[in-house]
Every structure is written in C-alpha cells, then in structure tokens.
Amino acid sequence: MAFSEFRPLNEKSLVEYIKSVPSLSSKLGSNLDELTIKEVGDGNLNFVYIVIGSSGSFVIKQALPYIRCIGESWPMTKERAYFEAIALKEEGRWCPGHVPEVYHFDRTMSLIGMRYLEPPHIILRKGLIAGVEYPLLAEHISDFISKTIFYTSLLYRTTTEHKSAVAEFCGNVELCRLTEQVVFSDPYKVSEYNHWTSPHLDLDAEAVRNDNALKAEIAELKSKFCERSQALIHGDLHTGSVMVTRESTQVIDPEFAFYGPIGFDVGAFLGNLILAYFAQDGHADAENDRKKYKEWILRTIEDTWNLFQKKFIALWDKHKDGPGEAYLPAIYNNPELQQLVQKKYFEELFHDSLGFGAAKMIRRIVGVAHVEDFESIADASKRASCERRALELAKLLLKERRKFQNIAEIVSAIRKVQ
C-alpha cells in the first residue's frame, strides 16, 4: 500500500491518498480527478487542505514532526494529530453542534479528515478585528465549554473512567510542554523567542520579568496546569480556534487537549476577547469609532461567563444522581448543601479562569506568538498603547484575581483601564 508509513502530503499525493480511503473519496462525488484543493493552514503548526468535489467536501489536516511556523529547528511530535482526533470525537460526542465531525483518522499519517466549515465561516479572531457582531457567540461557546467540561469531569465520570482517560492524555505531553514554555515560562524570562512592540514596550516587558508577585502567581497557575486533571480541556481555546458565522460557532484545533484545569479553557476564551477589546482603538477610524462594538465585546464577555456558569450548574443539577463520583447523592443530599458546594466550586473556577486568562493575555504581548488583533494595527505607537493597556489589566487580574467576585466587576475593571 502506498501510505504504509508517514509521509508529508502535497496537493498531488493528497489526491492519491483520498482515492485509497473510501470514507473520504465517497464524500466527493464521482470524478476524483477534478477536485479543488487549497492549502489554507494559517496556523502555526500544521498543513490544512480544503478538498471540494462535485458532491461534497472535507478538510484534511496533517501534522508534521515540527512546528510549521518555526520550521524543523523546533521539533514537535506528529502524534498530536492522534490527540486532536480523539479530542474532536470526545467533544463532538457531548456537543456535536459546535464541533466539526471527524470522517477519517490515520494515525500513521498523522492525518485527520473532517467537515469543511464552508463560507461564510471565518476565524472568529478575524471577525473581531473586522468589528462583526456575533449575536449567538456567548450562547454557543458557553454551550461548548459547559458540555465538554462537565461530561468529562468527575461530576459526570466515575473515578475509573477518569483515571483511564487522564492516563491516555498524559501521552500528549509534548504539547503540554509547549504550553508550559510559551504561556508560563518564556514571558517571565529573557528568551530568544520573545518579542514585543519595541522600543515602546521595552520597559513593560522588563517589568514583567522583574515582577516577583507576578512570577509567584504564574508559578501557582503553572502548577495547576501541570498537576490538576479536572476535565478534558481543549487546551488552546483562543479566538483563533473558533470559526463563526452569525448563526454557527465551531470549535476547531484541539491538538493541545489533555486532562487539565477547567479554568484554562474558560480563561483562554475570555482573555482573548479582552485582547480583542483593547485592540479596537487601534482599528477605529473616521467611519467607525468602534465604541458600540467595544460594548458588544464587553457584553459577550459577561454573557459567556454567566451562561457558562448557568449551564454548567444546570448540567450538575440534572445529573446529580448520575454516574459522577465527585459529589455522591447520599452525601450531598439537600438543596442548601448542593448550592453551597456549587458556590465554592465556582469561586475557585472563577479565580482560576481569571488567572489563566491573564496569563494568556500577557504571553500574547511579550511572548513568542502574538495575536492578529494587535499585529494588524500598523501604527506601532498606537499598537503599543493598546497592548500596554491590555498588559496592565492582565497583570492586575493575575495578581489580584481573588479580590473579584463576579464577571461584572471584571467588565468594570476593563473599562477603568486608561
């Protein structure tokens, strides 16, 4: 067989490959020699092909054994495709409406065939930069997070199922190590990979590296990231991992998935919305001052958290007599106690989410991989001003997160940053 061992595909060999895989070729219609194939991998890690035939389409994503945007000098196991595939399937099991269906997975080739999210789907981050409102975004994302997290946590799972899944995803260690490095380490030390809007933010970057209180807090969060297996988290849930239309929200790219702290996913999404908010002044022009749009982002931040909490607690209540072993019904057997433990649970989760969200913001301003929200602001001093305000808020959140009681206070804090 032609593909009995790993080889990177190109647009030509991809066609051969598709022909040899019925679950793919059967989707495309009869004439496999007239396919439209487009390489669209704008991510940092992989090759992504859109394949369109006469009667159907799909996406092929292939992982290569290094980080694409840096090259062969930064090796990275292609086994990440395996963890992405099993995470997509698990997420799809609990939230099929917001996860692309997997048609085919080939572990040898590190290759996933999945639903093509056809136009007008675009990456959410690009929509946020363009100033497009997505009225269902908070509803959909809160659905995705609450379901994928709840159903893979000990609130729904038995200890036996949980430990077996934790063990399996321990295998995705290289991707976890990458996160540890770029989120929890590099921004707090001198690193060849770090960069920032210079010279404007030189002192700000240095201040991050010299802030003992900040470094003590990031250590605590790093330890939670490495040691706390609460649920199957997406692991990279920023606004570049979400595709949207006005009616549809699809979460993609869970190659960083593992059993980790829930707040890491919630925080990633909220933190990236906050980055989008602070970038708006850089995108404002005579035609659109973006003031109304900034209000929509703030509302979306608030709604996302509140809906997530509401839905998660509704799932908890619904399944309180279910298989989950964390809170046995024979013990947590009265409504007052149920409310007490849920309040306690969400206090910690809220503060975790703020901490992780802040960490994700900081690393996008002074770390290796930046976000297009800021990068697309051509005027460096305008960009630096946006970034500095985001950085100030992130530092406040990371250090003082335990003082905040609810998401409305976070929105107030965002507004206060000048």
Place this chain on the structure above:
Amino acid sequence: MAFSEFRPLNEKSLVEYIKSVPSLSSKLGSNLDELTIKEVGDGNLNFVYIVIGSSGSFVIKQALPYIRCIGESWPMTKERAYFEAIALKEEGRWCPGHVPEVYHFDRTMSLIGMRYLEPPHIILRKGLIAGVEYPLLAEHISDFISKTIFYTSLLYRTTTEHKSAVAEFCGNVELCRLTEQVVFSDPYKVSEYNHWTSPHLDLDAEAVRNDNALKAEIAELKSKFCERSQALIHGDLHTGSVMVTRESTQVIDPEFAFYGPIGFDVGAFLGNLILAYFAQDGHADAENDRKKYKEWILRTIEDTWNLFQKKFIALWDKHKDGPGEAYLPAIYNNPELQQLVQKKYFEELFHDSLGFGAAKMIRRIVGVAHVEDFESIADASKRASCERRALELAKLLLKERRKFQNIAEIVSAIRKVQ
C-alpha cells in the same frame, strides 16, 4: 513451571515457590527444608509470611484478589502488588535508609519478597499504644516524606518524566477508589460499613453526616485527592505503615501509592499521631498517667512538620538549578523571590495537610476501619470520650484549617480540646 499462573500460597507451597526463585532461596542458606515460616499479616488486605533460614531471612507479601479483613465479598485487584513493588523501589531509590529493600517481585503471583525487619522492630502504632518514645522518629519520617515527595515532584522532575509516571500510577485506580470511599465518602453518609462506639457517639456520627460545612470541605479535599498529581505519595502513611525501633524507622505497605496531593501523606502521619495523643488518656493507669508521653507526642508532631519543611526546602534550594521544570532558574532567579514562592508553596501544603489529616482522623472514628489506639481501650465510655475529643479537633481542623499559620498553633489547639 509450577507457578505460571496466580495461586494463593500457603506455608507449604511457599517453600516450593522459594526453591524455584534463586534471588530468594540464595538468601536463606543451604537447608531449605528447615525454614521457619510464620504468617503475620495483621493488615487488612494481604498475606504476609516471615521466612527465616540458617543464614538469612525475608518477608513474602502476597496480595489476594479481595480485601482480606472483609473477605471475598469485597473484591480488590491483586495488581496492587505491582504498584506496591514499584513504589517501594522508587521510595527506596530516594530514601534507602527508611524503606525495606525489595529482593524479588512476581507480577503473576502478586508477590513481593523483601527485607525482613527483624525484632525489635514493631509497628509504630503498637509502640505509641505502649507509650514508647522514639527519639529519632520525627527526624526519620521527615527524611522519608521530604525525599520521596521532593524527588518525584515537578520540583525535581521534568514534565515528560512526570506525566509518564502519573499515567503509570493511574493504573492503581482500584486502591484510589477504596480511599475515596472510606476516607472521603462513607463517614459522611449512612453506610453499612461504618461503625463507632455506640451508643456513646451516635449523635456525634449523626452530626458528621449533617454538617454541611464539613461536607463542603471534604468535597474540596476529595477533588484534590482525585485530580492533583503533585508527587508519588505513599497513600496510606498512618502509624500502622511504619515499623520502628529506637534507632530505626522503616516505612512499609505503599500499595495505595499514586501521584496525588503531597498533603495527603503529611496529613496521614500527623493525623494518626494526633489520634495516638487523644488515645493516651484511655491507656493511662495508676503507674503511668501518660502526661509525659503526651508531651512527647506533641513534640513529635511539631518536629515532624518543622523538619519536613526544613528538609524539603533544603532539597529545593540544593536542586534549584536541577532538572525540575516547576520553577525554572531563569525566572526564579533571586533569593527574595525564591523565598516568596517557597512560603506560598508551604502555606497551601500546610493547609492541605491539616485538611487531609483531619479527614483521616474522622474516618478512623466513625468510618469502617478503626485504629488500635482507640480499639484497645476496653472501657467503652472512656474510649468514646477519647474519640469524641479527637473528632472535635478533626472537625475544627477540617473546617478552619486556613486560619492556622503554623504547627505550634495546631499543638495549642490540640491542648485546648477538653
């Protein structure tokens, strides 16, 4: 071969077995037909044989596929012997002075051959009941805990080593589930296995089951137990898992070992010392009022914690430029910051230890498996009075643990219980 599949050994088949295993038979001298063999398994789970020959000795421990003290009605994987064997080897690697050497492990037979801890070694719990002082106990146990914990944590290990070890010990899930049940669940609900000194403690047991604040706290600790993989913990470090003479301290029986929260081991040991303290009034008689001995126990509690903290921090300082990935030297690069993160680390660890210690105390008073410290007090009302005071302290520690700053305050709280 005679032992190609599992079978429970008796004193006769054990001799056959030993003859077939050179690493065992070679220890005993020439005449294998004149061995002294004694079954001494006074634990709840396994068969333990002492084997003495003309020129040497060892212990054989065999796990059966159920819990010995309850019988075949409570099945329990015999694979626990595998986890005990690899835990003994790992602990022995870091702290050979306080862990019996493993001579032989047979996974098929769920059987470990290890050093026989010859007389006058006795189980520490029995020494505490007899009122014997062990002047080196705090020194030795703090050595064991600090080394086994530090060297298996991310303070010394890389993420890659850590995740691989975490995954392996996820396999010990049945023993983890047993702890979840007997420590974190059963005492807080009506369970056929629970018992207590009745009718004296009927209301106390009921109060535990109806204490919402207590049940909210135990949920938080259970979640840490299930989800937080900080280091390879012994998992059952009570005073029945320690053998002592005045000069020697040996930690045995790590079949509950897995990657869990550090405070669980520290708390188990301290909690069981506190139980021993409260039992003393039940052992006092005209000849010995046990007052001096109670002071020794309190001193040992205080010394154990303080020495553990001191030694753990010394290991951290010694290896701060080592392989551990939790606190990279390029970030935690100044003495003031190093002290700050160590203080933060130990604040959480102290409160975890108090919580887990309290949980271990409660379950020994109103749960399934009690301790000989109390059980050996024949007079039920005297026993109940000792148990009630221990229970009151444990409830205080579990609910108010975050208000305590150091171990001296715990000793004061113990003294205050009337």
